[in-house]
Amino acid sequence: MKSQLLVLALLAILMAIASAKKVRYDNYKVFKIRTQNLEQQKWIENLASGSKNFNLWHSGKGEVHLMVNPQKLIFLQNYTRSFNMPLDVMVSNVQSLIDAEQTSKAADDLNDFGWTRYYPxxxxxxxxxxxxxxxxxxxxxxxxxxxxxxxxxxxxxxxxxxxxxxxxxxxxxxxxxxxxxxxxxxxxxxxxxxxxxxxxxxxxxxxxxxxxxxxxxxxxxxxxxxxxxxxxxxxxxxxxxxxxxxxxxxxxxxxxxxxxxxxxxxxxxxxxxxxxxxxxxxxxxxxxxxxxxxxxxxxxxxxxxxxxxxxxxxxxxxxxxxxxxxxxxxxxxxxxxxxxxxxxxxxxxxxxxxxxxxxxxxxxxxxxxxxxxxxxxxxxxxxxxxxxxxxxxxxxxxxxxxxxxxxxxxxxxxxxxxxxxx
Ligand SMILES: [Zn+2]
The missing domain is CATH 3.40.630.10 (Zn peptidases)
Known part of the structure; x- marks a missing residue:
């Protein structure tokens, strides 16, 4: 019994370590930003360039999707407003989407390959x-x-x-x-x-x-x-x-x-x-x-x-x-x-x-x-x-x-x- 408890405790520690090293996206949002020309598209791309706070999800003609660190929200709103680029929230919390995607994993076994979850x-x-x-x-x-x-x-x-x-x-x-x-x-x-x-x-x-x-x-x-x-x-x-x-x-x-x-x-x-x-x-x-x-x-x-x-x-x-x-x-x-x-x-x-x-x-x-x-x-x-x-x-x-x-x-x-x- 004691050894079982020990194994469980070790397992809990290992799981904590595994989840601790995962990058989290709590309250990160993804915005759809409507751009009128290539210049505006480039402005948004430049915001994301080399940045840990902004990440490009999609950059196409007329529309850019940008993931934003919650601490940079006000900055982005002011920035897009000053250039007259309309902004819509596409994803309100990226971590919630990731969590929802993970929970469905528990349902079936890795050995039973199918297409109701994503596999490693x-x-x-x-x-x-x-x-x-x-x-x-x-x-x-x-x-x-x-x-x-x-x-x-x-x-x-x-x-x-x-x-x-x-x-x-x-x-x-x-x-x-x-x-x-x-x-x-x-x-x-x-x-x-x-x-x-x-x-x-x-x-x-x-x-x-x-x-x-x-x-x-x-x-x-x-x-x-x-x-x-x-x-x-x-x-x-x-x-x-x-x-x-x-x-x-x-x-x-x-x-x-x-x-x-x-x-x-x-x-x-x-x-x-x-x-x-x-x-x-x-x-x-x-x-x-x-x-x-x-x-x-x-x-x-x-x-x-x-x-x-x-x-x-x-x-x-x-x-x-x-x-x-x-x-x-x-x-x-x-x-x-x-x-x-x-x-x-x-x-x-x-x-x-x-x-x-x-x-x-x-x-x-x-x-x-x-x-x-x-x-x-x-x-x-x-x-x-x-x-x-x-x-x-x-x-x-x-x-x-x-x-x-x-x-x-x-x-x-x-x-x-x-x-x-x-
Ligand atoms: Zn691709």
Missing amino acids: LSAIETFLDDILAKYPEVTSHIDIGTSFEGRKIRGIKISYKEGNPGIFIESNIHAREWITSATATWLINELLTSEDANVRKLAENHDWYIVPVLNVDGFVYSHETDRMWRKTRQPVEGSNCIGADANRNYNSHWLESGGASTNPCDETYGGAQPFSESEVKGLADYVTSIKERINIFLAFHSYSQFLLTPYGWTKDPPTNFEDLMAVAKAYSDAVLTLPYKTSYTYGTTADLLYFASGAANDWAYSEQDIQLSYTIEFRDTGRYGFILPPIQILPHCEDTLAGLLALVEKADELGYLQLKYT
Whole structure:
């Protein structure tokens, strides 16, 4: 009895230590700030630049979402008022959202993988192992290399037959975007288990390459320490700030057009050089090695409900812009027919968000000649932002499947699924 008490006391201490090291966001608010031009958008971005008190959740044309330390509330209100920028509260207490997201975890066991909660990396890896063991004929392991902190980056290939066109999915490059890996694992399961005729065709007539968590270090950090972490975890020489924005680190017009930051303390820091982040280099090397086999490249992100086509670094439209838009429209229209009525907007990154350079979709399009290449920003539009409640995971996955079915059908109709290899 005494030893049991001792164990319980030790456990309580360990849990206290674990929760003590977690970053808390009590009374942090997220504001929607309406901006009239790029200059105003930049003012808000500059407020967040290198700041611990302000954190950008979304920065797009006409609208910026900013998380604010409660101590800086009055400052922000005065600042936005002086520049005549209207302000609405989107999230009144970020910590409450995080707490609500965590409590739903207790309900089921880590060993029973499903899509009613968000899982840590270890559970996602076990899920992949189980899938590989259960479907050895049609699945194989993809090795993307090793992260800065030494973790294996894993993916899975699903192939039912030779000679299929390929679809590549990069997911959770931004650590805090948990809905992306939840969707990627759901999709893997769906492609292997669904009995729906349309899904069977989608699964069996295409080769799927899916990397559920690319930024493994950041993802673990977002689970264990800071729910709002976005970047990688590689220290930056000469700076106290850690990590780069991996989706500004691809070697394609890197740091051009002001589409990424040179300040290591910024959320969009592009890294010391292109491919400075081993996670990005690993993914790029793998895609390069099989690029003839890839017809469609998709990067899963959240949030905003956007399908973003190239380019991010310039406002010039890509050569097959009309087709890119037609395929995006097919996705958006299909999602809208579901009862959830989730509305996706589409266009080039540079048009919808202003500039973002060194991103995966531009790299896949420009450097790997993958003609259909998109960033998909998942649910929602800001009510919960990155902390999408677990109850929305499954409805969101249904959205994604409906979108993908339509996207692939349209791509085929427009001739994009022809084999590029012999
Ligand atoms: Zn993202």
